[in-house]
Amino acid sequence: MLNSYVHLVNSLSEFNFKTFLSQYSKVIVFADENTNRYCYPLLKEHLPEHLLTIIQSGEEQKTLQTCSVLWNSMTEAGLDRKSFVINLGGGVLGDMGGFCAATYKRGVDFMQIPTTLLSQVDASVGGKLGVDFQDFKNHIGVFQDPQKVIIFSDFLKTLDRDELRSGFAEIIKHALIKDNKQFEALKNITLMQLQNLDFEFNKIISHSISIKSNVVLNDPTEKGERKILNFGHTLGHAIESFYLPKPNQKLLHGEAIAIGMICESYLSYIKSYITKNELNEICDYILKIYGKVKIPDSDLDSILELTTHDKKNSHGNVKFSLIKSIGNCVFDIIISNNEMMDAIKFYVSK
Ligand SMILES: NC(=O)c1ccc[n+]([C@@H]2O[C@H](COP(=O)([O-])OP(=O)(O)OC[C@H]3O[C@@H](n4cnc5c(N)ncnc54)[C@H](O)[C@@H]3O)[C@@H](O)[C@H]2O)c1
Ligand SMILES: [Zn+2]
Structure with missing residues (x-):
């Protein structure tokens, strides 16, 4: 709606x-x-x-x-x-x-x-x-x-094509947290089609807005359910912030969130919320659209350090919104530093 x-x-x-x-x-x-x-x-x-x-x-x-x-x-x-x-x-x-x-x-x-x-x-x-x-x-x-x-x-x-692709990350996120069928539909869209606006864009936009609308209608001031919109954003923001001051490596918001969604899908997998198959499906599609960004091992500690600045943390814990099977999401899941490190390493190893 x-x-x-x-x-x-x-x-x-x-x-x-x-x-x-x-x-x-x-x-x-x-x-x-x-x-x-x-x-x-x-x-x-x-x-x-x-x-x-x-x-x-x-x-x-x-x-x-x-x-x-x-x-x-x-x-x-x-x-x-x-x-x-x-x-x-x-x-x-x-x-x-x-x-x-x-x-x-x-x-x-x-x-x-x-x-x-x-x-x-x-x-x-x-x-x-x-x-x-x-x-x-x-x-x-x-x-x-x-x-x-x-x-x-x-x-x-x-609109610049990189900006368009960046915005598309939020469309993927909305499907992953709320609508399995929509994720299946999105998987058919190629990068070429996306960049040429060569599919039923209005339908996809309207569907995506309705997902966000419903979430915020239930929880306008982010006391609970609205937190699921942060899927991909805890590690994604840390990666975005880390590369922000580096002119040649700067990532657009959605490009960083795409990496964050891969890392946080991995966390969902190690918490047994999604299967290996689901994890592979998500990674394959995101990598197909966004490609692979090189993150050197020497950057990992500093990226991790930045997650502690996330607005959504409380009492020194880093809390995540994770998917529980594709199309569902849970929030306030506490993740340790080691688990976060493994999640970024998972992306690096792709
Ligand atoms: N309020 C919220 O809930 C919410 C949610 C997500 C993001 N945000 C905020 O949104 C901001 C990012 O927004 P954005 O990604 O739209 O970036 P933006 O507003 O900076 O726009 C990106 C670039 O595209 C240009 N542009 C805009 N429309 C164009 C068009 N039709 N054709 C050609 N050029 C065009 C702009 O001039 C700008 O250079 C951040 O500040 C973020 O905090 C807010
Ligand atoms: Zn975002």
């Missing part, structure tokens, strides 16, 4: 922006230089009179300083509490623009128009908004649902 505020459209004219927005006093669109160039021209004609503020793209821009720029343009334009914000962009712009809307004059309504695959199937659903602070990712933020999320997969045509 899709959340009622999520609209998956085949054409932007399917959603009547002008009628919907007529209840608001002013409309402002936030975009970055890429979505301004590639996506805004498609959207513009569907909107009533509006303002446009463009910020620079990139995770390093996801800061309170950039929020000041956005709050400033809202203030200078004289936006009141009946104004409306449209966030046209990937997860960085959506998280930050949503946060600015949710806090401006104690909150104005906003809409997410996600333009990357990652933001369409993951970031735009679930109400988490915010920015990075000092060295901490998503450190300052709020939970607030948008009025509408408009998903238009044609935007993905201009």
Whole structure:
């Protein structure tokens, strides 16, 4: 089931922006230089009179300083509490623009128009908004649902192919934690088909969003079940963080999560939650799409060290969400350092 505020459209004219927005006093669109160039021209004609503020793209821009720029343009334009914000962009712009809307004059309504695959199937659903602070990712933020999320997969045509493949990792994750049949279906998609958007993409996006929607509906503030969305992310984040400062080895989020899913499937296997066959099936498919990243033995200790910084830990234990047969997931599973090391070594040996 899709959340009622999520609209998956085949054409932007399917959603009547002008009628919907007529209840608001002013409309402002936030975009970055890429979505301004590639996506805004498609959207513009569907909107009533509006303002446009463009910020620079990139995770390093996801800061309170950039929020000041956005709050400033809202203030200078004289936006009141009946104004409306449209966030046209990937997860960085959506998280930050949503946060600015949710806090401006104690909150104005906003809409997410996600333009990357990652933001369409993951970031735009679930109400988490915010920015990075000092060295901490998503450190300052709020939970607030948008009025509408408009998903238009044609935007993905201009997206960098590595970014597209990166977002696909979350689609694989959603299938592994909640839908065995969907994983079977995904396994038929080749890298070539993925990069040419050469299959029924809308169906896959909509299915993936519905998995995330259902999980967050049951547990909006991550007290329990929502933790299953972290499958692949405990070791995946550590690997992502470790290679982040190394320009030639930097991994996109989904590329790191793909490695994390292999490692954490191995942990699921050693806990006897999945069979050897299931483990092989998962590894074979992920390696087919993402290839193998070389992780030298000399990096392993430092990567492991980074898992202790994970936000989800408590009392010095590293807790994992692991799959219990493909299509099911359990959470809060304590894993020892030795087991984590074996899991990364398992990937290295592939
Ligand atoms: N709120 C949540 O629940 C949640 C979940 C997952 C991730 N996130 C956040 O999402 C962010 C990552 O999002 P992302 O992967 O979308 O990255 P992003 O927003 O940085 O976008 C990636 C790049 O693609 C460009 N781009 C966007 N749409 C385009 C298009 N249609 N054509 C051409 N270029 C385009 C952007 O300008 C940017 O350069 C992270 O900050 C992460 O914390 C949030
Ligand atoms: Zn992720």
